[in-house]
Amino acid sequence: MARLTGLKTGALLVGALVASVAGMAQAVTLPDACGGPAGRVEQARVNHVYDGDTVRLSDGTRVRMIGLDTPEIFRRENSAEPFGHEARDALIEILEAHDHQVLLVLDRERRDHYRRRLAHLFTPDGKSIHAELLARGLAVALTIPPNDWNLQCYRDAEAQAREAGLKIWEQEHLRVFNSQELPPDTEGFRQVEGRVVRLGESQRSHWINLEGNVAFRIDHEDMIHFPGLDPAVLQGRQVMGRGLVYSHRGQARIRIRHPSDLQILD
Numbered sequence: 001m002a003r004l005t006g007l008k009t010g011a012l013l014v015g016a017l018v019a020s021v022a023g024m025a026q027a028v029t030l031p032d033a034c035g036g037p038a039g040r041v042e043q044a045r046v047n048h049v050y051d052g053d054t055v056r057l058s059d060g061t062r063v064r065m066i067g068l069d070t071p072e073i074f075r076r077e078n079s080a081e082p083f084g085h086e087a088r089d090a091l092i093e094i095l096e097a098h099d100h101q102v103l104l105v106l107d108r109e110r111r112d113h114y115r116r117r118l119a120h121l122f123t124p125d126g127k128s129i130h131a132e133l134l135a136r137g138l139a140v141a142l143t144i145p146p147n148d149w150n151l152q153c154y155r156d157a158e159a160q161a162r163e164a165g166l167k168i169w170e171q172e173h174l175r176v177f178n179s180q181e182l183p184p185d186t187e188g189f190r191q192v193e194g195r196v197v198r199l200g201e202s203q204r205s206h207w208i209n210l211e212g213n214v215a216f217r218i219d220h221e222d223m224i225h226f227p228g229l230d231p232a233v234l235q236g237r238q239v240m241g242r243g244l245v246y247s248h249r250g251q252a253r254i255r256i257r258h259p260s261d262l263q264i265l266d
Contacts (some may be wrong), residue, residue: 031156036126052087107147137166180212193240
């Protein structure tokens with residue numbers, strides 16, 4: 001999910017809509033950054049799709065697709081987040097078009113904390129399944145270090161859909177929020193921008209406090225992914241961060257794990 005070093009000033013996510021509809025299926029032109037499989041590649045067959053980012057292989061292995069996050073499907077409640085079923089159906093459609101055959105590209109970590117196998121999925125002819133879901137507007141790009149292979153491809157594919165307002169990007173909660181308007185009890189993926197008013201450091205993390213009641217957190221263990229960054233340079237700057245929001249002691253917080261999720265805007 002090409003590795004980026006340091007922080008980039010200005011917009012990181014760029015792209016234009018190149019999607020078209022052919023019959024019931026939606027075809028997309030993937031960004032130039034999306035090359036074919038590289039690194040360690042394995043052939044496999046998918047025999048079950050749980051949701052838009054998790055599948056089961058014919059040997060019973062459960063695979064979590066790296067570099068993206070699709071809306072949740074809640075099986076116990078027989079419900080889903082908006083576009084959850086559509087993301088799953090799109091993945092099924094792509095797999096059926098290739099007789100459920102896939103190429104698995106492995107990244108640095110082999111399994112997540114749920115013991116699911118981690119992989120990037122490609123069609124047998126070398127097209128990124130992840131990038132297609134992102135370009136259709138059915139997923140957000142999600143970078144969890146150290147698994148950042150193909151990052152630029154995924155961010156560019158997401159940008160196509162985001163700038164066109166496709167599918168999930170129609171939703172109000174996925175717009176960019178000013179830090180002063182984000183409720184402290186917010187949960188889920190958000191993009192937040194604001195002025196840095198205070199910096200701090202705890203035993204575990206660096207803290208970047210914005211106007212309002214929002215803080216970005218960079219854990220010491222993640223600083224290896226921010227080479228040369230001195231958090232002090234962020235004081236007074238206008239920044240934007242993206243990630244999963246959680247609430248702690250009445251404050252909305254986002255853990256920033258990779259430079260691609262933090263931008264200096266001014």
